[in-house]
Amino acid sequence: MEKLFEYIYSDVKYNRKELYHALRKLSDIFLENGIVNYFDKEKNLFAYLYYFYPQNVLKNYQVLKELQLSKFFNKFRYKKMNVVDLGAGLAPSTAALLLFLGDIKVFPQLEITVVEKSRLAIEYANRLIHKVLRSHRSGKTSIKIFRGDFRKFVDKVDGPFDLIFMSNSFKEFYKKLGDFSFMDRLSEMLSPEGMIVIIEPGARRESRDLIALRNYAITSSGLYIYAPCTFTGLCPITEKKEEWCHISRPWDPPELARDLGNMLKRDFKRIKYSYVVLAKRNINFSRYVLKKAPEGGEVWHTFTELRKEKGKIKIRACNEKKWVEIERLDRHRNENNRDFDKLQSHTLAWFKNLQELQEWVLRVGEDSVVKILYTLE
Ligand SMILES: C[S@@+](CC[C@H](N)C(=O)[O-])C[C@H]1O[C@@H](n2cnc3c(N)ncnc32)[C@H](O)[C@@H]1O
Numbered sequence: 001m002e003k004l005f006e007y008i009y010s011d012v013k014y015n016r017k018e019l020y021h022a023l024r025k026l027s028d029i030f031l032e033n034g035i036v037n038y039f040d041k042e043k044n045l046f047a048y049l050y051y052f053y054p055q056n057v058l059k060n061y062q063v064l065k066e067l068q069l070s071k072f073f074n075k076f077r078y079k080k081m082n083v084v085d086l087g088a089g090l091a092p093s094t095a096a097l098l099l100f101l102g103d104i105k106v107f108p109q110l111e112i113t114v115v116e117k118s119r120l121a122i123e124y125a126n127r128l129i130h131k132v133l134r135s136h137r138s139g140k141t142s143i144k145i146f147r148g149d150f151r152k153f154v155d156k157v158d159g160p161f162d163l164i165f166m167s168n169s170f171k172e173f174y175k176k177l178g179d180f181s182f183m184d185r186l187s188e189m190l191s192p193e194g195m196i197v198i199i200e201p202g203a204r205r206e207s208r209d210l211i212a213l214r215n216y217a218i219t220s221s222g223l224y225i226y227a228p229c230t231f232t233g234l235c236p237i238t239e240k241k242e243e244w245c246h247i248s249r250p251w252d253p254p255e256l257a258r259d260l261g262n263m264l265k266r267d268f269k270r271i272k273y274s275y276v277v278l279a280k281r282n283i284n285f286s287r288y289v290l291k292k293a294p295e296g297g298e299v300w301h302t303f304t305e306l307r308k309e310k311g312k313i314k315i316r317a318c319n320e321k322k323w324v325e326i327e328r329l330d331r332h333r334n335e336n337n338r339d340f341d342k343l344q345s346h347t348l349a350w351f352k353n354l355q356e357l358q359e360w361v362l363r364v365g366e367d368s369v370v371k372i373l374y375t376l377e
Contacts, residue, residue, distance in 0.1 A: 059167070060197070085112060085113070086166045087115065115146045117148060129143055187221040211237070218233070219234075302316065325361050328365075332364065
């Protein structure tokens with residue numbers, strides 16, 4: 001990944017002020033969810049490249065790592081893998097896939113179709129992809145370009161695809177179509193082992209929209225949840241409009257991205273996103289980590305960061321039945337429950353002797369035991 005980032009920042013076009021203004025404009029466009037061809041302006045494209053692209057490569061990479069808990073990629077050691085990157089933009093998903101396969105040393109024969117309506121974005125995506133292909137080992141890879149509306153692509157092409165990416169693009173498709181029925185078609189296009197990776201920004205509105213899409217996909221498109229939820233069923237926070245679910249991880253941004261983040265007054269020390277991985281068959285990431293759970297007790301999946309309050313810390317967690325708040329008083333901290341301090345969003349943790357204060361509030365007490373089973377690194 002470093003080599004890719006070095007390449008991006010080796011010849012920076014535009015000064016910081018120009019990039020900052022372009023990013024402000026882009027943010028307004030994303031906020032209003034407007035359908036404009038923002039990548040047709042080179043300045044916008046470069047602002048996106050320097051600021052969003054590295055984050056998006058990293059987010060996709062983390063999701064792929066989680067996919068590999070099921071040894072998903074090993075299946076393609078000896079068979080062709082068919083991938084599509086829908087609304088690819090500069091194609092951070094494709095770059096992340098190539099980098100990840102190189103890192104785990106799995107080199108399938110790959111066919112990746114980049115679907116994107118912007119000519120300029122395709123031109124630069126191609127350069128970035130070929131940079132990765134030149135500097136990292138990969139299997140026999142063919143990159144196909146479909147320039148145009150994603151709808152035309154899904155009408156014309158049947159697949160089957162083993163992996164479908166929609167990174168920060170589903171909202172633009174949805175806005176155009178006005179409903180989620182495109183998910184039915186994507187489901188039809190998946191191979192029996194296939195997965196759909198959808199990533200969105202880590203903000204309340206985007207998370208809520210993704211929850212709506214996930215609920216649709218499992219009830220109407222015949223898909224299952226691989227991650228981040230530990231179950232395929234309606235999300236327990238669906239009715240709670242103020243609740244949302246996201247990933248938040250510290251990261252070390254490239255210098256220019258950090259400077260732009262500071263100019264935009266963004267909390268740029270953490271990388272934040274919402275995501276869902278949908279599967280054609282009933283398979284869930286938790287299966288591979290629950291093996292580590294001791295007998296008895298209960299397992300919860302966290303969906304927020306830890307929050308500090310006077311005399312206690314708390315976090316929200318869910319399972320297929322409900323969501324709860326789990327808290328621990330500072331004075332109850334001890335050897336047996338100190339894993340509670342390390343909880344982050346999207347952690348699977350095992351608890352013993354949780355006290356039920358209210359139906360929705362659980363407490364880790366002096367007698368409780370907490371053990372982390374899985375968390376993103
Ligand atoms: C916010 S960008 C995300 C790009 C990239 N996937 C990423 O994560 O950085 C959304 C992309 O979807 C493309 N897009 C939007 N609507 C589209 C459509 N109907 N057909 C094809 N591409 C579309 C836009 O041109 C843009 O490149």
